Amino acid sequence: MPMPLRFLTAAATAAALAFAAPVAAQQKIKIGFITTMSGPQGVIGAYMKDSVELALDHLGRKVGGLETEIIYGDDQTKPDVGVQLAEEMLKKHQVDFVAGIIWSNVMLAVMPVVTGAGKIMVGTNAGASPLAGSLCNELYFTTSWNNDQTPEAMGKFVQDSGVNDVYVLAPNYQAGKDMVAGFKRYYKGRIVEEIYTKLGQQDYQAEITQLRSKNPKAVFAFYPGGMGIQFLKQYDQAGLRGPLPLYTVYTVDEITIPAVKEAALGGWETRFWSPDLKNQANQKYVADYKQKYGKLPVFYGAQSYDGILLIDSAVRATRGDLKDTRALVAAMRKADFNSIRGPFQYNINHHPIQNFYLLRAEKVAGGDIEMRIQKTIFEKHKDSYSQDCKMKW
């Protein structure tokens, strides 16, 4: 490029910025963040909020260079409360984005409300299959995964390890069934029995007695949150940890490990991310998180951190123009930010195409128990529902 032209371009850009600047300076970005802050699951929301705050710290408290206000909402794990919150955020607070949401059923209720109002919804956990398939929406993005992907990775690992006679346990609700379906999509060996327990059940002794009488070679389980703490403790107390390998998804994580310690040791998990994942963005995130909060982050938080960074990247790309939804969507599709999982692409249905790793709970220096990546199970794994999504880019 000859010198004068380059100078002209620079001058034009500077002029454009100069004219754009006053608009941007007056503007403020508002993000509604819905999660669960009360009740037994409130701990997950606390981890998510901590990560959102850390993302803001890293962005100098300015998302997309704009003055930022985050409005947090507590959905109490209830879809109707989630919808109420979203409506209040959209109408009263006039938010530009809504983000967060842990539970698939809450997301299925809230997403249409937000996208119906013409605003962008950034999911940071819930991964119900319809959202990736028939219900996919231009204005809906997720920084997590589709429910089936994580158990698919576990199914592949168990299948490749040549383990047979697996006993399967999960809570009796949609996500429980999704997890088992995902596992069975890649695990083709014998299943001794499939047991569905009551959602929120505390005592698994009856199931454990039943399980032991069937002499399986391995156990696959999905027990998120408090259910996981209970299941892991009782599995250990029954003397099964060790003799009977336990393959889980969303059960052994940075929230449950501190509550069960040794009872988690040796447990296998699959996940798209882990605190020990080696990339610059993640190492900074984990180190700063530990320094600020004195504990390890958990994947719910990692996804929420990415959610804020995704919004930041889009607002920067449109130079702070929050009204141009099409341009925001186009920018978000590029996923042009330093994700804690490393670079990734969006699939046609706005779900990440990403790696899945095998993790194991190990004793690390200092005596703590932490998850450690063992190997990569899937590279650039797509979910199994994107073909049902009719979206055109």
Next chain:
Amino acid sequence: MTWGLVFEQSLNGLQYGVMLFLMAAGLTLVFGIMNLVNLAHGSLYMMGAYFAVAATQWTGNYLAGVALGLVATLMVGMLVEVVALRTLYERDHLDQVLATFGLILFFNELVAILWGRAALYTSLPSWLQGHIDLFTGSRYPLYRAAVIVVGLVVAALLWYVVTRTRLGMLIRAGASNRTMVGALGVNIKLLYTIVFGAGAALAGLAGLMAGPIYSVQPGMGELILIQVFVVIVIGGIGSIRGALVGAVIVGVVDTLGRAFLKPLLGHVISPTAAESAGPALASMMIYLLMAVVLAVRPAGLFPARG
């Protein structure tokens, strides 16, 4: 399905039952004697678990932790009675439900502020770990066996206190006719405080025994409270004997239902239908049982008042 397996599952049911009994005993006494619906009983269970964990950490001794946890829950129970509940005895049940629901929120937030929202780590002393060998050839966790023993011993003690002591006589009299007991010059206020404190301590005992097997976190009390209400409705409100029988029935029915309903249904209907109907029906079992008991004996199996 072998008889050994049925025996082991019955033990599991009994263990769950005695845990429910410890909760139900206090709740049913308070309901029967003071005519107070106490939704916050689950909060006392939670406080028991938290106090025991904190005291065990502080003293470094499990038994000292248990003792301190019990005393602390007793104190909290009496404090709650004196400060909050005393004014509610003459109000109708709706006011009591509202006020004690408020107490649930208060205690859950208090615990979250003091100890955080994350579940606490609980461990067992080495002498309570391990297993006992059953004659059926399988092994049973020692801790769960200990829970059964403690629960049955407490039941026996309660039976002795209620039927053989002067305090027990007053309690029974209070359950039958409160006004008359007051008119005879008994310090009914003190009696109420003692009964409520004892009920709280029993809930605390259940909570601290639940700690090592369940998750010690805010809101843990509400998870068990509903089953406890089912127990006292089945057993008959105000009756300790009813609470014991009701708790064991509920514990055993729930456990056996979860374990054997699906395979049994598989013989009657198609296995695929049993696959989905089994777990759904198993989680309804105790409520179906309650409905049947209410239909046949509306006052429960052992009603306290004639």
